Amino acid sequence: MANDRRAQLLSGNEACVRGALAAGVRFFAGYPITPSTEIAEGLAAALPKVGGTFIQMEDEIASMGAVIGASLAGVKAMTATSGPGFSLKQENIGFAAMAEVPCVIVDVQRYGPSTGLPTSPAQGDIMQARWGTHGDHPIIALMPASVRETFDLTVEAFNLAEELRTPVILLLDEIVGHMRERVELPPDESVHVVNRTKPVEDPETFQPYKPGPNLVPPMPAFGDGYHFHVTGLAHDESGFPTGRGQDADRLVRRLHAKIQNRKPPVARAEEWQLEDAEIVVVAAGSVARSARAAVREARVRGIKAGLLRPITAWPFPENEVREAARRAAAMIVPELNLGQIVREVERVSGGETKIVPLNRIDAELITPAEILERIQEVAAHVD
Template identity: 60%
Template sequence: MTARLMQGDEACAEGAIAAGCRFFAGYPITPATDIAEVLARRLPQVGGKFIQMEDEIASMAAIIGASVGGAKAMTATSGPGFSLMQENIGYACMAEIPCVVVNVQRTGPSTGLPTSPSQGDVMQARWGTHGDHPIIVLSPFSVREAFDLTVRAFNMAEKYRTPVILLMDEMIGHMREKVELPPPETIEVVERVITSVPPEWYKAYENTPSDVPPMISFGQGYRYHITGLFHDERGFPTQRLDEIDPWIARVFRKIERNLRDILIYETDQVEDAEVVVIAYGATARSARHAVRLAREQGLRVGFLRLSTIWPFPERIVAEVAERIHRVIVPEMNLGQLALEVERVVGRRKVIRVGKANGEMIAPREILDAIGRG
């Protein structure tokens, strides 16, 4: 495939198609609308379906319904819409319905700055819906990675029967960049595990050895029940602790035991570093720029770029922090993932470089923090 200029939102949409997404429901919102526009055109071309719903609550509901019907499904929104989706994201967690939710972050709170980037939804992506639940959140730093992580998001959603959140930001969503997409035959696409037992044996929420019970879509002769209530292995409501506790343990376990697959990150020059910059999303670009400038000045600075931000990759963060004095965490908020870094690195100094005014953090600002003792 040849190199071309592509927007992050478009790469996300194409990644969805490549991953096998065949249903999209969404509601117009800057800066995520471009994803809907591309998929409105592209999905029917591949036999998939697009629908513009009446709001984001309905969009989130519709993709869950479609996923239950057997389609790989996605929605895309930004802050205000993401807030509205939270209840049904929780439903997808509780009912273990695979789906991908894209949030192209803009500056908030409220309507904020609709056309400006932000990373203000990091904690909302983790804890936005009520109740305890695991969640996977990926955050791309380039147009190419928007494509790659969308594919990975679908793969993880299907593999682990869970909603996956792709946390983009306006900068990556609207930016155009030279990109070469991988040839379709080289892209790993994961399909959900379908049950092989006859209907009378099927338990939609069985405690299987893999911790991920096989799924079957509606209309296939397996008539089971799905609910947002706590449920037994067959999906029927329960209040029995001996049924609730194993469920909670299993849904956390299915993520925790697969961290090797789920956690995506990249380290650069951390071996001899005295200072490490940890960044994700668009800010990782400023950070890498700053690290290069610092190295040119002879400073021993390393870089850890996180593509998976939830579950928080605490082992690698602790590891790179072990031999150093200072960690710098730039993010387009006033310190959200920095809280996790602080939790993990013990007594090492964590310097936050935060900005929540719609401006991207400039390399110079990170360089200053590196220079600061």
């Protein structure tokens, strides 16, 4: 599907579809849920045109299972959902982490808990993205703040999934998913696309979970003749369950290490006006847009404010936050929940700076004026 270079008006959900196609997605399984449905609709139309497959499954759980099956059969696979569906997918996301199956899960966050306010924005799934499935699993979650970045991070989600053989979550929120912006997308051929590494060994001696130099095992597809076994049970390098605690220990530590040790680091954040900032606003996703406007306005008023925007919710950009905390007099953490990112900021900053939450859960977005007001209040007290 050729992208033209002209600027076009796209929603975040539509940009996600375009990014997935540019990254080479060939399979989508999903279940209708607001506010993510446009992603399913877009791929239902687009995938057959590129020889891919779209299926609307009987439920969210089945969708996640089908995505894992398709990925094991060798194609790039994804699903898209929102809060309630994200909850239902969690067990199988854990399977993908344990069995090292690359896949992308889009969660367009909406107001919860439970059915909540289906068409209203929230950022309440940040911790669910991290800890939603049971056990000590690693996870990657990306949080775009614009339509163009949704395109870019969808591509990156697939690239990281393929490189590291891991599920990657794209955490949109209802605002980013539904807002429309004029964007210019890169032509497909200029998009950097990563594909999983295939094994070169003889199938007879192949060890399907023997890690390569980057701690990631090369991955054959079903039907390639490797006769390999895939299980959610703790397994050794042969892929078979052993029941031995030390094998489980080695496996789970490697699952974490392959993400933690990756160079360049998976964790990253955008730093804006941070060099001399005394008050740092830490905000992600749609809230970062208001935060940027507030920081700009604060600067106009002579307050040395800056923005630190986590691009990866997970791994959390610890180094960036720690460094900013060391230099800042205060950090303000606005988010559309009762305090999820702020817990990480508090943990990482280790008491180096004053931390001020700013939370909103009335289904409205946080405005630049609110953040500016908080910046001004804090500025009045730090000097």
